[in-house]
Amino acid sequence: MKTKSNRTASWLMLGAVLSSVLIYFFPLWQIILYAPQYPQGIRMYIWINRITGDDAYALQNINILNHYVGMKDIDPHAVPELYYFPYVLAGIIILGVTAWLIKKRWAYLSWAVLYTVLGAIAIYDFYLWEYDYGHHLDPKAPIKVPGMTYQPPLIGMKHLLNFTAISLPEWATVFMLISIILGFTAYFCCRRSSDKKLVQNHPNTLTSSSRLRVLIHH
Amino acid sequence: MKTKIFLKQKQLIPIVAGIIAVAGLLLASCNNHSSVGQGAISAQDAAQRVYVAPGQYDEFYAFMSGGYNGQVSVYGLPSGRLFKIIPVFSQNPENGYGYSEETKPLLMTSYGFIPWDDAHHPELSQTNGVPDGRWLFINANNTPRVARIDLKTFETVETIEIPNSAGNHSSPFVTENTEYVVAGTRFGVPIPQKDVPIASYKQNFGGVLSFIKVAPSGDMDLAFQLMMPGFDYDLAHAGKGKSKDWVFFTCYNSEEAHTLLEVNASQKDKDFVAAINWKKAEEYVQQGKYHEFPGTYYDNRFDTSTQTAHSYVHQGVKVLIPSECPGLVYFIPAPKSPHGVDVDPSGNYIVANGKLSADLSVFSFDKIQQAIQQKQFDGEVNGIPVLKFDAVLAGVVKSGGLGPLHTEFDDKGNAYTTFFISSEVVKWKLGTWQVEDRQPTFYSPGHLMIPGGDSRKPWGKYLVALNKITKDRYLPTGPELSQSAQLFDISGDKMKLLLDFPTVGEPHYAQAIPASILMPRSDKIYQLASNHHPYLTRTEKDAKVVRKGNRVDVYMTEIRSHFVPDNIEGIYLGDTVYFHVTNLEQDWDAAHGFAVEGNRDNAELLLMPGQTKTLKWVPERVGVFPFYCTDFCSALHQEMQGYVRVSSPNDHVALTWSTGKE
Numbered sequence: 001m002k003t004k005s006n007r008t009a010s011w012l013m014l015g016a017v018l019s020s021v022l023i024y025f026f027p028l029w030q031i032i033l034y035a036p037q038y039p040q041g042i043r044m045y046i047w048i049n050r051i052t053g054d055d056a057y058a059l060q061n062i063n064i065l066n067h068y069v070g071m072k073d074i075d076p077h078a079v080p081e082l083y084y085f086p087y088v089l090a091g092i093i094i095l096g097v098t099a100w101l102i103k104k105r106w107a108y109l110s111w112a113v114l115y116t117v118l119g120a121i122a123i124y125d126f127y128l129w130e131y132d133y134g135h136h137l138d139p140k141a142p143i144k145v146p147g148m149t150y151q152p153p154l155i156g157m158k159h160l161l162n163f164t165a166i167s168l169p170e171w172a173t174v175f176m177l178i179s180i181i182l183g184f185t186a187y188f189c190c191r192r193s194s195d196k197k198l199v200q201n202h203p204n205t206l207t208s209s210s211r212l213r214v215l216i217h218h
Numbered sequence: 219m220k221t222k223i224f225l226k227q228k229q230l231i232p233i234v235a236g237i238i239a240v241a242g243l244l245l246a247s248c249n250n251h252s253s254v255g256q257g258a259i260s261a262q263d264a265a266q267r268v269y270v271a272p273g274q275y276d277e278f279y280a281f282m283s284g285g286y287n288g289q290v291s292v293y294g295l296p297s298g299r300l301f302k303i304i305p306v307f308s309q310n311p312e313n314g315y316g317y318s319e320e321t322k323p324l325l326m327t328s329y330g331f332i333p334w335d336d337a338h339h340p341e342l343s344q345t346n347g348v349p350d351g352r353w354l355f356i357n358a359n360n361t362p363r364v365a366r367i368d369l370k371t372f373e374t375v376e377t378i379e380i381p382n383s384a385g386n387h388s389s390p391f392v393t394e395n396t397e398y399v400v401a402g403t404r405f406g407v408p409i410p411q412k413d414v415p416i417a418s419y420k421q422n423f424g425g426v427l428s429f430i431k432v433a434p435s436g437d438m439d440l441a442f443q444l445m446m447p448g449f450d451y452d453l454a455h456a457g458k459g460k461s462k463d464w465v466f467f468t469c470y471n472s473e474e475a476h477t478l479l480e481v482n483a484s485q486k487d488k489d490f491v492a493a494i495n496w497k498k499a500e501e502y503v504q505q506g507k508y509h510e511f512p513g514t515y516y517d518n519r520f521d522t523s524t525q526t527a528h529s530y531v532h533q534g535v536k537v538l539i540p541s542e543c544p545g546l547v548y549f550i551p552a553p554k555s556p557h558g559v560d561v562d563p564s565g566n567y568i569v570a571n572g573k574l575s576a577d578l579s580v581f582s583f584d585k586i587q588q589a590i591q592q593k594q595f596d597g598e599v600n601g602i603p604v605l606k607f608d609a610v611l612a613g614v615v616k617s618g619g620l621g622p623l624h625t626e627f628d629d630k631g632n633a634y635t636t637f638f639i640s641s642e643v644v645k646w647k648l649g650t651w652q653v654e655d656r657q658p659t660f661y662s663p664g665h666l667m668i669p670g671g672d673s674r675k676p677w678g679k680y681l682v683a684l685n686k687i688t689k690d691r692y693l694p695t696g697p698e699l700s701q702s703a704q705l706f707d708i709s710g711d712k713m714k715l716l717l718d719f720p721t722v723g724e725p726h727y728a729q730a731i732p733a734s735i736l737m738p739r740s741d742k743i744y745q746l747a748s749n750h751h752p753y754l755t756r757t758e759k760d761a762k763v764v765r766k767g768n769r770v771d772v773y774m775t776e777i778r779s780h781f782v783p784d785n786i787e788g789i790y791l792g793d794t795v796y797f798h799v800t801n802l803e804q805d806w807d808a809a810h811g812f813a814v815e816g817n818r819d820n821a822e823l824l825l826m827p828g829q830t831k832t833l834k835w836v837p838e839r840v841g842v843f844p845f846y847c848t849d850f851c852s853a854l855h856q857e858m859q860g861y862v863r864v865s866s867p868n869d870h871v872a873l874t875w876s877t878g879k880e
Binding site: 057061064068142143 | 743805
C-alpha cells in the first residue's frame with residue numbers, strides 16, 4: 001500500500017513540474033482597458049518574459065493614451081523581471097524534477113513551499129510595478145486631475161477617468177496554482193516511513209481520499 | 219414650427235382637414251382597382267425593413283458611381299447610409315487625392331494631368347462569375363481610362379488610359395474570372411487621330427473595343443483592341459457559364475451620323491449587339507494576326523509598398539481587324555438603339571434593351587451558336603456577319619412601358635428592367651417573357667442594381683433603382699437637385715418600395731456585395747513596418763529637414779498630439795518645400811491631417827495610420843506660418859500645430875528644426 005500511494009505522489013509531482021513548464025506558453029495576467037473610443041477594449045498580456053497585446057501595436061496605443069495623464073511608457077525592456085523570471089522558473093522546474101527523482105516527502109514539501117513564496121513575491125512585485133506606473137506621473141502632463149492616480153487593480157475592476165480597467169489572472173497563473181497544489185498534494189500523499197502502524201491498523205480497502213483524511217487527522 | 223415658413227398654423231388646420239377628407243373619399247372609392255397599391259406596404263413596415271439599429275451593420279456594401287464627380291460612393295444596404303467617397307478620376311482636396319505627390323501620377327494621361335472625369339460603371343471583380351470582393355473597376359468616360367480600386371483599402375490603386383477610344387462608355391465589364399476588363403468606345407473617331415473633315419465620318423471614323431488583361435495581382439495591361447465600324451458602342455456585359463468566352467456590346471448610330479444624332483442616329487429600325495469571342499481573339503493575337511497601331515497611353519500604378527503611384531508610358535497597341543479574323547465578331551440585329559445589354563445568371567439569355575422601344579429583345583446563346591454553325595446570316599457589315607434576327611431571338615417581352623434601359627436578375631428566374639420614359643421598374647419572367655409586376659420610380663431610372671444581379675449568383679433580396687430626376691421628392695435646394703436611389707424589397711412576388719435616398723454626384727451603374735464577404739478583408743491600418751516610402755520617417759528620432767539647393771525636404775511625423783518637428787527655420791523665399799508626413803499611429807481610425815497656410819493650387823493631406831504622404835509648398839511671403847493637424851485626432855488636437863519660418867535668402871537664417879525645445 002505504501003508503494004502505491006508513493007507512486008501516486010510521484011505522478012502528482014510529475015504533473016506539477018509539467019504544469020510549470022506550460023507557464024512559458026501562456027500569459028500570466030491580463031489588463032483590459034475599456035473606453036468610449038475602445039468599445040472592444042485594448043488588452044495587454046503579461047507573460048513570464050514579455051508584455052504583448054491584442055496586436056503588435058496595443059502597447060504603443062496604451063502608451064499614447066497614458067501619456068496625456070503623464071504616465072511613463074510601458075517599456076518591456078525597462079522591466080528587468082522579464083529577463084530573470086524565466087530563469088527563476090527554470091530553477092523551480094529543475095528543483096521540481098529533482099524532488100520528483102528523490103521521491104521524498106520533505107522534498108515535495110520544500111518545493112511547494114518555496115514555489116508558494118516565490119509566487120507571492122512575483123505578485124507583490126507586479127503590484128509594485130502597477131503602483132509605480134500609476135503614481136509616478138510627469139508633472140508636465142497635459143491632463144492633471146488633483147489627487148488622481150492611475151494604478152490599475154491587482155485583481156478586479158477600477159474606473160480611471162474615462163477608462164475602466166479590468167485586471168485578471170491568465171492561464172499561466174492557473175498553471176502555477178495547479179503546480180503548487182499538486183506539489184502539496186504530493187506531499188500529503190507520500191507516506192512517512194514511520195507510517196507502518198497506520199497501515200497495519202487499517203484495512204487495505206481504504207480509499208485514497210479517506211486515507212488522506214486519516215493522515216490529516218493524525 | 220417648420221410649417222410657419224409657408225403658412226401660419228391656424229390657416230393650415232382647415233386645409234389639412236380638407237385634404238384628409240378628400241383623400242379618404244378617393245381612397246375608399248378606388249381601393250379595389252389601384253395597381254400601384256399592390257406593391258405598397260405601410261410606412262412602418264418599410265421603416266422596419268430598412269432600419270439598421272445604431273451600432274449594427276448593413277447587410278450589403280453598395281458601390282455607386284458618382285458620374286460627373288469622378289468618384290465612387292460607398293453605401294450600406296438596406297439603410298442607404300453613406301460610408302465613404304472614393305476619389306478616382308477627380309482631385310479630392312478633402313484628403314489630398316490628386317494633390318499629394320504620391321497620388322498625382324494616378325491622374326496622368328497622354329494629355330497631361332487631367333483633374334476631372336465622368337465615372338459611370340463600377341464593376342466588381344469576379345471568380346467563377348461571382349463577385350469576389352478583390353477589386354472594383356470603374357470607367358472614365360471623357361478621357362478614356364479604367365481604374366481599379368483595392369477593396370482592402372478602398373483606395374484607387376491603378377488607372378490605365380485607353381488609346382484610340384473616345385467616350386469610354388461601354389466599360390469596364392469583366393469576364394467570368396476577371397481575365398479581362400472590356401472597354402468600348404462610345405464615339406467614332408479617326409483612328410489613329412488625324413485632321414479630317416467631320417463630314418468624312420463614314421470614310422475616316424472607326425470604333426475600337428479594348429481588352430485589358432488583369433493579372434492575378436490586379437495589374438492591368440492593354441492586351442489588344444478590335445477595330446469595329448464607327449458606331450457608338452454603348453454598353454457591354456460578358457457572358458457566363460456556357461457563354462463565358464463571349465462578350466456582348468450594344469451599339470447605336472449604325473447610321474454613322476455625325477450631327478443631330480437624336481434624329482439621325484434614330485432612323486434605322488435596328489442597330490446591333492456585337493458578340494465577340496474573346497478566346498478566339500486571344501488565339502488570333504497569339505498567331506500574330508494583329509496590326510500594330512500607334513497610340514500613346516499611360517498606365518499609372520500605385521505601389522502599396524512605397525505608397526506612391528508611378529506612371530508608365532506605353533506606345534502602340536495590337537489591333538485585330540474582324541474581317542481578317544473569321545469567327546471573332548458577329549452582329550445581332552437589335553431593335554431601337556439598344557442601350558444596356560445584360561446576360562442572365564445561366565449565361566443563356568442576352569437581353570437587349572431597345573431604348574426607343576416598348577419591348578425587350580431577348581436572344582438565346584444556344585440559338586446564336588446554332589445560327590453561326592448553320593451560317594444563318596443576313597449579309598455582313600465591314601466583313602462582320604450579321605446573324606438572322608429571327609434565328610437568334612428567344613423571346614420578346616411586351617412590357618407596356620417605354621424606354622427600357624437596363625436589366626438585372628434575381629436568383630429565382632426573374633428579370634427586372636428599368637424604363638426611363640415611363641419611369642418604372644418592370645419585373646418579368648425568363649422563359650415565359652410575361653410581365654409579373656411593375657412599380658413606379660421617382661423619376662426616370664437609368665440603371666438598376668441587384669446585389670450580384672449581373673453575375674452568376676444574384677443575392678436577390680433588394681433592388682436599387684438609380685433615378686435621374688428627383689424634382690419634388692426632397693426639400694428643394696435651389697435649381698440644382700440631387701439624384702436618388704430607390705430601394706425595393708424583391709424577396710416576394712411583388713416589389714415593395716422601402717426607401718429612397720439622395721445620392722452623391724450622378725450614379726449611373728452600381729454594384730453590391732454581401733458585407734460578410736468584404737468586411738473581413740477591410741484593412742484597419744497601414745502597417746508601418748511594411749511602409750517603404752522613400753521619404754518615410756520611421757520614428758520621431760529620424761525626423762529631419764534636408765536642403766538640396768532650392769529644394770527642402772521635411773521628414774515629419776505625426777502622433778497624438780504633436781508634430782516632429784514643429785518648429786522649422788531657415789526656409790527661404792524661392793524654396794520649394796516638400797512636407798513628407800508620416801502618421802506614426804498604428805491604431806484603428808487614428809487619422810491625422812496636415813495643412814499649411816497659403817498653399818496656392820494645393821490642398822491638405824489626410825493620413826491614415828502608418829501612411830506617408832507628401833505636400834508641396836512654395837512659400838510666397840516672408841514671415842512665420844502655422845501648420846496644423848486638420849483631423850480632430852484627440853483631446854489635444856487643437857494643440858497639434860507648428861510653425862515654419864520663411865526668410866529672405868539674404869538673411870542667412872540657419873536651417874534648424876525641433877520639437878519641445880524651449
